[in-house]
Amino acid sequence: MKELMYWNAISEAIAEEMARDDKVFVIGENVQESPFLATKGLVQKFGSDRVMDAPLSELAIAGATVGAAMAGYRPVCDLTFADFIYCAADEVLMKAAQQYFIHNGEVGVPCVFMGVAGGGFGNGPEHSRIPAAMVMHNPGLKLVLPSNPYDAKGLMKAAIRDNNPVCFFFHKKCMPMKQEIPDEEYIIPLGKAEIKRAGTDVTVVATSYMVNLALEAAKQLEGKVSSEIIDPRTLVPLDIDTIIESVKKTNRVVIIDEDTECCGVAAEIAQQIIERAFDYLDAPVSRLCAANSPIAGAAMEKYVIPQLPQVIKAIETAAGL
Amino acid sequence: MKELMYWNAISEAIAEEMARDDKVFVIGENVQESPFLATKGLVQKFGSDRVMDAPLSELAIAGATVGAAMAGYRPVCDLTFADFIYCAADEVLMKAAQQYFIHNGEVGVPCVFMGVAGGGFGNGPEHSRIPAAMVMHNPGLKLVLPSNPYDAKGLMKAAIRDNNPVCFFFHKKCMPMKQEIPDEEYIIPLGKAEIKRAGTDVTVVATSYMVNLALEAAKQLEGKVSSEIIDPRTLVPLDIDTIIESVKKTNRVVIIDEDTECCGVAAEIAQQIIERAFDYLDAPVSRLCAANSPIAGAAMEKYVIPQLPQVIKAIETAAGL
């Protein structure tokens, strides 16, 4: 066992996969030094032919990722900020997502689009999003949102081995997290939620960094509310069964997600719960998300993105307090 | 009164606004001849300085639209196919949506992004979408989905006069529709739903062309089910009050939308209903949308996009039959 930081868990996962499979390579802007550290150290091990500093060209980077994947490679494409998916939407949301379909299921697009996501640094509307719902809304893409170092490592390995394009958004606020990581290899399959904390009063489905806020909230609410915290870990595929099972037990549920509320992740999960467990609900499914607004910068960010007090409040309300 | 086709109602609205306000101009690929006819005839009236055939450059067209709007004009940007919003996502979903916010509410972006949307012609995954949810998910944009010629005209006029960027997606399958259009000017305000048919058993919220399928279904179900068909007409702003009022009366609701299901329009409307009218519901809110799949082409399209039999079935099921 060793302690690893969140970013280091990610880079270790990529390194292990690069060592295992010479079809894996990293492409993106500044991936050799890696501003968010998740690909740091790789160039020293694998050289600049496999850790490629690319031009400031999101279309070309994402497009070349799709093309190289279709031609037999397994590129890991670093978008830098996850927000930059907007700059290559044709390539990621349309091409990567649909080429397997357009090729009649004969040509896969095995690749990873990684990006640092979320708020916490006041960087304003164009550097603070988690574009999760846009990815979920475009079938053909998978979506991973690791909430801690252990998960990040195991999920990144699964993402690289997956035969589909996988978006892997890691959260800025998880960067300082440290965790024990086993020496032996492990993989966390895509599509397996984890109950991060068992409880009986209310089901809390939380994503990405919000999992950590939910855990903190649950701790503070101990004695008052027994919260069951579920981290889906991957939103596509979504382990709805684990969620439904919990809801059938608690009869109450709140979904906490940092992406923008409207047509967001929470609405989708909510509706799936309504479709499968309506009769088990003692109260409406509720949600806590980023407000329907651009993400404000600097000191105003906290009024747009859910913070601990709102998370506590949302859980209490969902629990009927 | 005169009869106008759907596309002609749109071009007439644009013509009236261009005549009224010389800040309005049209920009896009092939807008002078207009493959989908919605800007046809304008160049003859207003000349090629105000009906501008642009290069095959979605970034530049959409970006110039945003820039010109910020500099005091009211461009109507034709994206051709609404799907091409993917090709200018940075410009439409990020820049147009957020510049008003980034300018501290001091510089508006009054413009329209129009595009022909939806299935019906078997054109496959890249020419058949209604990218409604992606627009709704990005606050700052408004969204209009006219389901008939009368609405199309009145809503386009409101869209052009609005001080915000408005996406206006008109449906391929509505093209053959004809309707009486008053000689005098009228405007349909954005944010007003219309009850297209009153009923008592089940509330059917339908969007775009699906409104017409829902009306047909309601007719066929006459005697069996009394359906109240609501066309929100604009999804941003969404007239949720009209929907809630109906649900409180019928206690049952199905949402029918042609965009892809996951994180889609229907999930959002459903969750808003759950949040406001949970106790009035006799059954789960249900939805009928495009399957979570690329839109298949040719003969397979109908298995991805809802057709009349599924609409009928969905209404029956929602009504508890």
Next chain:
Amino acid sequence: MKKLSKQDLLHLYRSLIRTRKFDQLNIRLAAEGKLLTFYHSAHGHEAVGTGAAAVVRDDDYLFIHHRGHGLPYSIVRGIDPKSCVAEHMGKSTGWGGGITGFHAVDKEMGILSSAGTIGSGFVLSAGYGLAAKKNGRGQIAICFSGDGGVQRGQFHEAINLCAAWKLPVVFVVENNGMAWFTPNRDTTAVENVADLAKAYKVPAEIVDGMDILAVYRATEKAVELARNGGGPSLIECKTFRYRSHSEGRPDVSHFEPRSKEEIAAWMERDPIKLFEEKLVKDKVLTATLIETIAREADEEAVAAEKFSFDSPFPDPARLPHMVYAP
């Protein structure tokens, strides 16, 4: 420079004829409402795709231009064009299994995708080229596009990347001076795409797109350069479309009918006519052979129509399994 045998020349000629016959078949089927999606005729463009695609190896990668929806690029490489017709009729025997609408794909022959969003081919091809460079098997990628496609940002980002990293990608631009209804003289100040390419330090050549051998030779040179580590090239083929942008649409420039004289002038330089005259003069072709080839192509087209018509639709139960690879 490969010496073209009589057999090679006849293969090119036959491919041109078959391409045109199948193009005509698709045009007729579109008019009869039998195609379940749109169709962009290759009429006038046949020499470009046929001449250039004739050069590449079976394991090279091709991104096709939309003219002819794959026909010019695939026929010359030995792909059976009935799978194109069947796809457009939505049949399971189509090259995309009948589910793609109009997309041309043939995994075995490296025809990976075609663009619903014009211009996407540039960046995807950069990826094929990157893979080719990495695997060291001497593969190359060839990316076809129109002059309109070049106006998209993808062109800039892709050619810049290919030049910087010396990726083995050949860009073949089918410059017909128009994008849909819009003449490019009003949407760009760049007369020759080749000039643009040179600014990126990419070797570029302008060729007569109506002359199949000129296209062949230019491509041959570019492909050789790419295979030998010399990086990308661009070939600009000046060509013309004889028909409207797509079947059933008006044939206008901006909003006025295209000049009949201009079309007639280009028809004088029809790529099949030119090549046929040359081959007759060089005694490669005879009147009988011309007739035989035409008849065989006609018969093939008739058979393809029947085949497509008789083929079953895909099983819709397959669809949910086509979204994610196992």
Next chain:
Amino acid sequence: MKKLSKQDLLHLYRSLIRTRKFDQLNIRLAAEGKLLTFYHSAHGHEAVGTGAAAVVRDDDYLFIHHRGHGLPYSIVRGIDPKSCVAEHMGKSTGWGGGITGFHAVDKEMGILSSAGTIGSGFVLSAGYGLAAKKNGRGQIAICFSGDGGVQRGQFHEAINLCAAWKLPVVFVVENNGMAWFTPNRDTTAVENVADLAKAYKVPAEIVDGMDILAVYRATEKAVELARNGGGPSLIECKTFRYRSHSEGRPDVSHFEPRSKEEIAAWMERDPIKLFEEKLVKDKVLTATLIETIAREADEEAVAAEKFSFDSPFPDPARLPHMVYAP
């Protein structure tokens, strides 16, 4: 060509000094954790924004480059830089009302937006230019960007459109040879952006970005051309950033420390040093004046810090009303 009076020259000099002082203020505040967002220093780049923005009219449009987050472009135009500092501290007195993070805006002086996604400025500026051309008031737009930004597709689409439609847009490229950690020699084969511009038939000039008067004169020419209906131009300013890409980040090329010698060599040609020497030689500046200007700028910076610190945060109740215009 405007004759620059002593007063004009001193305005340029004073603007450079104030730009640098405020840049240093932001750098220090960032180090102290008092900026609530990131900061990209203009150190080394000051002459480009200052020299070029000095040329334009108050009613022209500017899209700024991120170096200095607006300082070089705004100070010379008479905008109070304390609103930049306040914005970065998240205060309501900031130029974006304290809600934008780092975006620079000043509606009155046509500073419309800055780019969170680098390169967006090209196409937005094309729109400003289109508006300017339409309204016939002789306005122009000036779009600043880095050499990295030029690698985005937006550059290609915008410059092509501006050239085709002769839009009054001046593109000023601050070429420092790097994009974040990556030297552009490895990401493009194009040495001079100016060469690229010429391919679009856009007049382009390369100037010494460390020489404020060279930048001024080149911009003057380009602006005049644009105002008189001559369409777009591009000015490539060769410059250098002395510090890391943004505060707190390592200063590397790829992943190795940047060459100290290279930085030192460029420091020899520091834009303020060069201009100061010239003005002293030309007797525009004296030692006393230099000292006074520096002192005043220091005092201004101190006051700006206090002002920003003392200013209130915005009222969060405003936020929901900032999403849609009434």
